[in-house]
Amino acid sequence: MNSFQQIVESVESLPLEDQEILLEFLQKKIQEKRNDQVKQEISEVREEFAKGNVKWGSVDDFLGELEQP
Template sequence: MVKTSTFQQAIETVEKLSLEEQQMLIDTIQKRLHQQRRAVLSQEITEIRQEVTEGKVKFGSVGDFLEELDQP
Protein backbone atom coordinates (compact mmCIF):
# COMPACT_ATOMS: atom_id res chain seq x y z
CA MET A 1 0.00 0.00 0.00
CA VAL A 2 1.36 3.44 -0.98
CA LYS A 3 1.15 6.11 1.68
CA THR A 4 0.29 9.53 0.25
CA SER A 5 1.60 12.69 1.84
CA THR A 6 -0.65 15.16 3.61
CA PHE A 7 0.12 17.66 0.85
CA GLN A 8 -0.94 15.20 -1.85
CA GLN A 9 -4.11 14.42 0.08
CA ALA A 10 -4.88 18.14 0.27
CA ILE A 11 -4.39 18.51 -3.50
CA GLU A 12 -6.69 15.58 -4.16
CA THR A 13 -9.32 17.04 -1.84
CA VAL A 14 -9.12 20.42 -3.57
CA GLU A 15 -9.45 18.78 -6.97
CA LYS A 16 -12.78 17.34 -5.85
CA LEU A 17 -14.16 20.87 -5.31
CA SER A 18 -15.99 22.73 -8.04
CA LEU A 19 -14.04 25.39 -9.95
CA GLU A 20 -15.88 28.11 -8.04
CA GLU A 21 -15.02 26.50 -4.71
CA GLN A 22 -11.39 26.11 -5.77
CA GLN A 23 -11.23 29.82 -6.66
CA MET A 24 -12.80 30.76 -3.33
CA LEU A 25 -10.22 28.58 -1.56
CA ILE A 26 -7.36 30.23 -3.45
CA ASP A 27 -8.69 33.70 -2.61
CA THR A 28 -9.08 32.77 1.05
CA ILE A 29 -5.58 31.28 1.28
CA GLN A 30 -4.06 34.33 -0.44
CA LYS A 31 -5.79 36.69 1.98
CA ARG A 32 -4.61 34.66 4.96
CA LEU A 33 -1.05 34.57 3.65
CA HIS A 34 -1.10 38.35 3.21
CA GLN A 35 -2.40 38.75 6.77
CA GLN A 36 0.36 36.48 8.10
CA ARG A 37 3.02 38.40 6.17
CA ARG A 38 1.67 41.70 7.51
CA ALA A 39 1.77 40.31 11.04
CA VAL A 40 5.38 39.18 10.60
CA LEU A 41 6.39 42.55 9.15
CA SER A 42 4.61 44.37 11.96
CA GLN A 43 6.46 42.28 14.55
CA GLU A 44 9.79 42.91 12.83
CA ILE A 45 9.11 46.66 12.74
CA THR A 46 8.25 46.62 16.45
CA GLU A 47 11.50 44.78 17.23
CA ILE A 48 13.58 47.15 15.11
CA ARG A 49 12.01 50.19 16.75
CA GLN A 50 12.79 48.70 20.15
CA GLU A 51 16.40 48.11 19.14
CA VAL A 52 16.68 51.71 17.92
CA THR A 53 15.18 52.96 21.20
CA GLU A 54 17.68 50.85 23.16
CA GLY A 55 20.58 52.17 21.08
CA LYS A 56 21.42 48.79 19.61
CA VAL A 57 21.32 50.11 16.03
CA LYS A 58 24.12 52.12 14.51
CA PHE A 59 23.78 54.40 11.51
CA GLY A 60 26.52 55.29 9.08
CA SER A 61 27.94 54.92 5.62
CA VAL A 62 29.30 51.79 3.98
CA GLY A 63 32.75 53.15 4.70
CA ASP A 64 31.89 53.40 8.40
CA PHE A 65 30.66 49.82 8.35
CA LEU A 66 33.80 48.52 6.63
CA GLU A 67 36.02 50.50 8.99
CA GLU A 68 34.28 48.98 11.99
CA LEU A 69 34.74 45.49 10.54
CA ASP A 70 38.49 46.07 10.32
CA GLN A 71 38.73 46.97 14.03
CA PRO A 72 39.82 44.16 16.36
Protein backbone atom coordinates in the same frame (compact mmCIF):
# COMPACT_ATOMS: atom_id res chain seq x y z
CA MET B 1 -0.08 9.23 0.90
CA ASN B 2 0.97 12.28 2.90
CA SER B 3 -1.45 14.91 4.17
CA PHE B 4 -0.25 17.55 1.69
CA GLN B 5 -1.04 15.25 -1.23
CA GLN B 6 -4.45 14.53 0.28
CA ILE B 7 -5.16 18.24 0.54
CA VAL B 8 -4.12 18.79 -3.08
CA GLU B 9 -6.37 15.99 -4.26
CA SER B 10 -9.25 17.33 -2.18
CA VAL B 11 -8.82 20.79 -3.66
CA GLU B 12 -8.61 19.39 -7.17
CA SER B 13 -11.91 17.62 -6.62
CA LEU B 14 -13.67 20.90 -5.82
CA PRO B 15 -15.57 22.81 -8.49
CA LEU B 16 -13.52 25.55 -10.15
CA GLU B 17 -15.47 28.34 -8.42
CA ASP B 18 -14.74 26.82 -5.01
CA GLN B 19 -11.06 26.46 -5.93
CA GLU B 20 -10.97 30.16 -6.82
CA ILE B 21 -12.65 31.10 -3.53
CA LEU B 22 -10.15 28.96 -1.64
CA LEU B 23 -7.27 30.54 -3.53
CA GLU B 24 -8.45 34.05 -2.66
CA PHE B 25 -8.87 33.01 0.98
CA LEU B 26 -5.36 31.56 1.13
CA GLN B 27 -3.83 34.60 -0.55
CA LYS B 28 -5.47 36.88 2.02
CA LYS B 29 -4.27 34.67 4.90
CA ILE B 30 -0.72 34.61 3.53
CA GLN B 31 -0.73 38.40 3.17
CA GLU B 32 -2.01 38.78 6.73
CA LYS B 33 0.83 36.56 8.00
CA ARG B 34 3.39 38.57 6.03
CA ASN B 35 1.97 41.78 7.47
CA ASP B 36 2.19 40.33 10.98
CA GLN B 37 5.83 39.36 10.37
CA VAL B 38 6.67 42.88 9.18
CA LYS B 39 4.91 44.38 12.20
CA GLN B 40 6.89 42.09 14.50
CA GLU B 41 10.17 43.03 12.81
CA ILE B 42 9.33 46.73 13.10
CA SER B 43 8.55 46.25 16.78
CA GLU B 44 11.89 44.49 17.32
CA VAL B 45 13.81 47.22 15.51
CA ARG B 46 12.07 49.90 17.56
CA GLU B 47 13.00 48.05 20.76
CA GLU B 48 16.63 47.81 19.67
CA PHE B 49 16.62 51.48 18.72
CA ALA B 50 15.17 52.43 22.11
CA LYS B 51 17.94 50.43 23.80
CA GLY B 52 20.55 52.26 21.73
CA ASN B 53 21.57 49.13 19.84
CA VAL B 54 21.03 50.65 16.39
CA LYS B 55 23.81 52.44 14.57
CA TRP B 56 23.37 54.77 11.63
CA GLY B 57 25.85 55.20 8.82
CA SER B 58 26.72 54.60 5.23
CA VAL B 59 27.64 51.34 3.55
CA ASP B 60 31.29 52.40 3.83
CA ASP B 61 30.83 52.87 7.59
CA PHE B 62 29.33 49.40 7.83
CA LEU B 63 32.13 47.82 5.83
CA GLY B 64 34.68 49.65 7.97
CA GLU B 65 33.07 48.18 11.10
CA LEU B 66 33.35 44.69 9.60
CA GLU B 67 37.05 45.14 8.94
CA GLN B 68 37.86 46.11 12.52
CA PRO B 69 39.10 43.25 14.73
